[in-house]
Every structure is written in structure tokens, then in C-alpha cells.
């Protein structure tokens with residue numbers, strides 16, 4: 001560390017305090033070096049769709065207005081208000097939402113967005129490509145193959161227009177990586193998200 005760097009660190013510490021300094025020195029680099037990285041996956045062959053791993057009703061929504069109030073309530077209640085906002089943003093941005101319900105209870109969600117509705121992504125997309133995102137299984141339904149089946153099903157659906165299906169997963173998210181790979185996707189890159197306008 002040279003003198004200028006040390007004096008900048010000391011000035012920062014005096015101005016912002018120790019927690020902010022630790023965040024700046026440890027958390028931010030850790031986030032940049034590890035947490036922010038994504039694997040990018042592609043699926044080029046329409047996958048087979050086996051029977052679902054449990055008896056479920058699959059619901060399909062194309063707009064926030066069409067979303068059943070009880071589905072929204074259950075998502076917000078079990079996954080938090082941020083998921084309610086994510087639902088609205090995704091549906092307003094041209095995504096479609098699939099919801100798996102088991103005995104009327106929401107069990108899993110998966111979004112899919114056509115390439116034509118994506119401004120910029122990790123790799124260039126054609127209009128008839130599709131991006132799968134936001135796959136989530138509610139905690140009490142996890143580890144039963146539900147999201148793997150949802151990904152297969154939605155990929156099959158999204159590839160009917162002749163394009164490819166893509167997905168991205170944070171590099172540390174082992175369950176999601178395994179689900180995407182089991183559903184027939186192949187890893188093609190390790191990248192950080194593009195910034196808007198880049």
C-alpha cells in the first residue's frame with residue numbers, strides 16, 4: 001500500500017467509521033470477485049417433458065392484471081414484498097409467469113421472457129429466443145424436482161418458436177445450477193451482468 005492509499009483509507013475511516021470501511025475493503029471486493037458472477041446457460045434442443053414430480057396445477061399469466069389475488073398474496077406472504085414487486089416488473093416487461101400450485105397452494109414460480117422483449121442481456125438474443133429467470137420453489141416444496149420440471153416445461157413451451165432458450169444463475173447457487181443442467185441446459189459463459197446502456 002503506498003502513502004496515498006493509506007491516507008485515503010484513514011480519511012475514509014475518519015469520515016465514514018469502521019463498519020463502512022470494512023464494507024468497502026471486504027464486502028465490496030468479495031461481491032465483485034465472487035457474488036456478482038453468473039453462469040450463462042443455453043438450451044438448443046427442445047427438451048422432453050416427463051410427468052411432473054407431484055400432482056400439480058400449472059397456471060400461466062401474461063399480465064399483472066390477470067394474476068389471481070390469492071397467488072399474489074401467497075407469493076408476497078411467503079417470499080416477501082420484493083417478490084410482489086418482482087412479479088409486477090417482470091410481467092410489465094413482457095415476461096410470462098408460470099405458477100405450479102399443489103392442492104391450491106403456490107409451490108413454485110418460473111418466468112420466461114421472449115428475446116424481443118429483452119433490451120440487453122449477457123449474450124446477444126434473437127427475437128424468437130427466450131430467457132428463463134426467477135425460478136423459485138417455496139421452501140416446503142424444495143428438493144422434490146419441482147423447479148427442474150418447471151424449467152423443462154417452460155423451455156419446451158418457449159422453444160416452440162424455433163429459438164434457443166437461455167438462463168443465467170449466480171455461480172454460488174448450486175441448486176439452481178443443478179436444476180438448469182438437469183433440465184438440459186449447457187453452460188456457455190461466466191460473466192457479470194452488463195450495465196444498462198453498455
Ligand SMILES: CC(C)(COP(=O)(O)OP(=O)(O)OC[C@H]1O[C@@H](n2cnc3c(N)ncnc32)[C@H](O)[C@@H]1OP(=O)(O)O)[C@@H](O)C(=O)NCCC(=O)NCCS
Nearest residue numbers: 135136137142143144145146147148169175176178179182
Ligand atoms: C434453487 C431452487 C429454485 C431449487 O428448487 P427445487 O425445486 O428445490 O429444485 P429441485 O428439487 O428441482 O432440485 C434441483 C437440483 O438441486 C439440488 N438441490 C436442491 N436443493 C439443494 C440444496 N439445498 N443443496 C444442494 N443441492 C440442492 C437437487 O438435488 C437437484 O439436483 P440433482 O438434479 O442433481 O439431483 C430453490 O432452492 C429456490 O427457490 N431457491 C431460492 C431462489 C433461487 O435461488 N432461485 C434461482 C434463481 S436463478
